[in-house]
Amino acid sequence: MVALLLLFLFLRGVEWPSLKAALLGARPWPLAGLVVATIGTYWLRAFRWGFLLKPLGQVPVSRLFPVTILGFLAGFVIPRAGEVLRPYLVSRSHGIPTSAGFATIVLERLFDLIAVLSLFAAYLFVFEAPPQQTQGPLLGVLKGAGAVTAAGAVAILVLLIAFQRNTAAAMRFLDVLIRRLPARLATPASAMVHAFGEGLSVFRAPAGHLVLVMGLSLLLWLGIAVAFHLNNIAFGIDLPFRATFPLMAFLTVGVSIPTPGMVGGFHAFFLLCLTEMFGVAKDLAVAAGLVSHALTNLPVLLLGLVFLGREGLTLGKVAEMTEGGKDGQQPAVGR
Numbered sequence: 001m002v003a004l005l006l007l008f009l010f011l012r013g014v015e016w017p018s019l020k021a022a023l024l025g026a027r028p029w030p031l032a033g034l035v036v037a038t039i040g041t042y043w044l045r046a047f048r049w050g051f052l053l054k055p056l057g058q059v060p061v062s063r064l065f066p067v068t069i070l071g072f073l074a075g076f077v078i079p080r081a082g083e084v085l086r087p088y089l090v091s092r093s094h095g096i097p098t099s100a101g102f103a104t105i106v107l108e109r110l111f112d113l114i115a116v117l118s119l120f121a122a123y124l125f126v127f128e129a130p131p132q133q134t135q136g137p138l139l140g141v142l143k144g145a146g147a148v149t150a151a152g153a154v155a156i157l158v159l160l161i162a163f164q165r166n167t168a169a170a171m172r173f174l175d176v177l178i179r180r181l182p183a184r185l186a187t188p189a190s191a192m193v194h195a196f197g198e199g200l201s202v203f204r205a206p207a208g209h210l211v212l213v214m215g216l217s218l219l220l221w222l223g224i225a226v227a228f229h230l231n232n233i234a235f236g237i238d239l240p241f242r243a244t245f246p247l248m249a250f251l252t253v254g255v256s257i258p259t260p261g262m263v264g265g266f267h268a269f270f271l272l273c274l275t276e277m278f279g280v281a282k283d284l285a286v287a288a289g290l291v292s293h294a295l296t297n298l299p300v301l302l303l304g305l306v307f308l309g310r311e312g313l314t315l316g317k318v319a320e321m322t323e324g325g326k327d328g329q330q331p332a333v334g335r
Contacts, residue, residue, distance in 0.1 A: 002264060003260065003263045004264070007263065010264070011286065014286050019283045025236070026287070026291060031234045033227075034230040034292070034295050034296070041223040041224050042300070043061070043065055044223060046065040048220060049104065051212060052108060052202050053096065053104055055202050056097075059094050064090070066307040068086065069299075070089065071089075073315075073318075075262070076261040076301070077260065077318060078319055079260060084102075088101075107160070114150075118218065119218070119249075121150075122245065130239060133277060134278065160203070221248060224248060234288075235287060235291075239278055250272060251269055251273075255269075267286075270289035274289075
């Protein structure tokens with residue numbers, strides 16, 4: 001229902017002949033580059049994940065890449081399903097506890113957020129504003145929201161570091177709380193919390209290791225920015241490369257809305273950024289948003305269906321196992 005509402009707002013008032021002309025007029029080679037860049041960013045995600053997992057076990061990128069693709073494919077079925085599926089698949093093949101693996105997914109999201117906010121801050125405070133940027137109250141709202149979000153991200157990061165550095169004391173405190181639960185819940189809850197704490201062991205790594213993870217996060221999001229810039233080029237949207245930085249910040253909010261395949265949230269916030277911040281015509285922005293969403297998800301769909309067969313899974317099994325995991329149980333498949 002939320003996805004349909006957002007799509008309605010996205011398409012409301014569109015001049016269909018103009019939309020058709022914009023879609024047919026898109027240049028194919030930049031769009032092909034978008035697909036290649038997108039595949040590269042998923043490989044970078046897998047490569048970075050290996051460094052987050054390294055304190056728990058050595059998992060080759062040749063294993064992490066298909067698992068990463070399958071995790072995002074699962075999001076087409078159930079929003080956020082990949083956050084359950086990815087740790088489970090790594091656990092199944094490399095013996096890393098699922099809860100510990102899930103902790104690395106939390107860290108991954110946190111590094112992503114810091115990278116996006118860093119690029120957005122560079123756009124606001126380092127680079128000169130492009131001439132296409134419109135003036136109005138939206139920019140002030142964005143600065144305030146970015147500052148609050150950055151403060152929250154830093155606070156969470158500090159809390160997780162403190163948790164890991166004082167694991168014994170934190171676990172004793174949490175165990176006191178967990179023992180108040182019924183016995184059938186207390187035992188698995190305690191095991192999950194302890195495994196989650198172990199998943200934060202990357203904070204015990206040398207400072208250079210964490211700097212490398214942050215550097216890979218920035219490289220990843222610069223790769224995503226390249227994909228969006230190629231999309232702009234394909235549609236003749238005359239914006240500099242740095243204009244993709246606020247676009248990614250907008251989309252980070254949009255895709256956080258839990259809809260299957262990020263449908264609706266991606267589209268609405270893509271349109272909001274291009275039309276309200278850069279004055280792009282709505283029909284052109286809608287065309288660019290539709291194609292950008294389709295082509296950034298196409299590699300996940302095609303590669304994911306191949307990898308599903310290799311894992312002996314189906315989309316139905318993925319839905320079953322992720323639903324079980326989200327209820328706090330072990331995934332249903334392969335128990």
